[in-house]
Amino acid sequence: MWKFSIRRLLIMIPQLILLSILIFILAKMMPGDALSGMIDPNVSPERLDELRDKLGWNDPWHVQYADWVGGLVHGDFGQSFRFKMPVTDLIGQRIVNSFWLSVVTLIFTYAIAIPLGIISGRFNDSILDQAITGYTYLGFATPLFIFALVMLWVFGFMLGWFPTSGSVAPGTEPGTFAYVMSKFNHLVLPAIAMALITTTNTVQYLRNDIIDTKQRDFILTARAKGASESRVYNRHILRNSLLPIAAFFGFEITGLIGGTIFIETIFGYPGMGLLFYESILLRDYSVVTAVTLLFGIASIIGALLSDIILSLVDPRIRIK
Incomplete structure (x- = not known):
C-alpha cells in the first residue's frame, strides 16, 4: 500500500510540471493583457509599452x-494587477468559502444519492424506481447553470428563503453565532443546487450495482440458506455495493471544481470559482494561472484519493 502511494505521488511530479507549462502557455496565448482596453485612453501606447517592460510582460515566455x-517555489503567486494585492492573499480570502461550499455540497450529494440509489436498486422496475430514474435522467439533461438560475429565482427572489448573493450578511460580527449561521445560510442554496445535479451519477451507479449484486451467486446462496431479506440486503448486497461509492469521493471533488465556477458566479458567492471568472474578464493573468493551477492540483489529488480509497475498501484489489 505504501509503495503504491509513494509511486503515485512520484507520478504527480511530472504531471504538475506539465500542467504548469500548459497553463502558463495557454494564459499567454489569450488575447490582450490587463492593460488592453482597460486603461485611460489618453495614455499613450509608448507609456503602455514602458509599463509592460517594467512588469516583464514583454520578456520571452520561458x-x-x-x-x-x-x-x-517560495509560495509567491505574483501580484494581482487588478485587485492590487498579492495573489496569495487574494486566494487565501476566497479559498475558505470554496472549501466550505464543497464540503456542504458533498454532504448533500451523498445524503441524497445513497438513499435514492438504495431504494431504486432494491425496488427496481417499480413505480418508485421509475420516478427516481426519471429524476436522474432529468438531472443528466439539465445544464447546471440553468438549474442554478431557476433555484435562485424561485427560492431566492420569489420565496425569499435564502440570500441571493454574498457569503455573509453585511455588518455581522465575525466569531459570533449569528455570523456562523449567516455563513451557512448563504451557502445552503448554492450547495443544494449543485448537489441535486451532481448526485445523478452516484444514484445511477449505486442502483445498477445493487441490481447487479442481487443476481450474484453468493446472494442466491444466502437466500437458499434461509437468510431473511433484510439480512441479505444489509449484510451482503449493500455492503458490496456501497464500497465502490467510497472510491467516487475523489472524483466528486474533481467534479465540484467545474461546478463551483458556474455556481459561485450565478449566486455571487465570493469563492475561487467567482475569482477565476472575474480574473478572466479583467485579464488578470497572474490570478488566472494561479487559480487554474490550484484547480489542476485538486483534480490530480482527487484522482489519487480515489485510487487509494478503492484499494483500501475493495478486497479484490491487491496492490503491491
Whole structure:
C-alpha cells in the first residue's frame, strides 16, 4: 500500500510540471493583457509599452515562466494587477468559502444519492424506481447553470428563503453565532443546487450495482440458506455495493471544481470559482494561472484519493 502511494505521488511530479507549462502557455496565448482596453485612453501606447517592460510582460515566455515557477517555489503567486494585492492573499480570502461550499455540497450529494440509489436498486422496475430514474435522467439533461438560475429565482427572489448573493450578511460580527449561521445560510442554496445535479451519477451507479449484486451467486446462496431479506440486503448486497461509492469521493471533488465556477458566479458567492471568472474578464493573468493551477492540483489529488480509497475498501484489489 505504501509503495503504491509513494509511486503515485512520484507520478504527480511530472504531471504538475506539465500542467504548469500548459497553463502558463495557454494564459499567454489569450488575447490582450490587463492593460488592453482597460486603461485611460489618453495614455499613450509608448507609456503602455514602458509599463509592460517594467512588469516583464514583454520578456520571452520561458523567461516569464521561470520567474513564475521561481515564485511558486517560495509560495509567491505574483501580484494581482487588478485587485492590487498579492495573489496569495487574494486566494487565501476566497479559498475558505470554496472549501466550505464543497464540503456542504458533498454532504448533500451523498445524503441524497445513497438513499435514492438504495431504494431504486432494491425496488427496481417499480413505480418508485421509475420516478427516481426519471429524476436522474432529468438531472443528466439539465445544464447546471440553468438549474442554478431557476433555484435562485424561485427560492431566492420569489420565496425569499435564502440570500441571493454574498457569503455573509453585511455588518455581522465575525466569531459570533449569528455570523456562523449567516455563513451557512448563504451557502445552503448554492450547495443544494449543485448537489441535486451532481448526485445523478452516484444514484445511477449505486442502483445498477445493487441490481447487479442481487443476481450474484453468493446472494442466491444466502437466500437458499434461509437468510431473511433484510439480512441479505444489509449484510451482503449493500455492503458490496456501497464500497465502490467510497472510491467516487475523489472524483466528486474533481467534479465540484467545474461546478463551483458556474455556481459561485450565478449566486455571487465570493469563492475561487467567482475569482477565476472575474480574473478572466479583467485579464488578470497572474490570478488566472494561479487559480487554474490550484484547480489542476485538486483534480490530480482527487484522482489519487480515489485510487487509494478503492484499494483500501475493495478486497479484490491487491496492490503491491
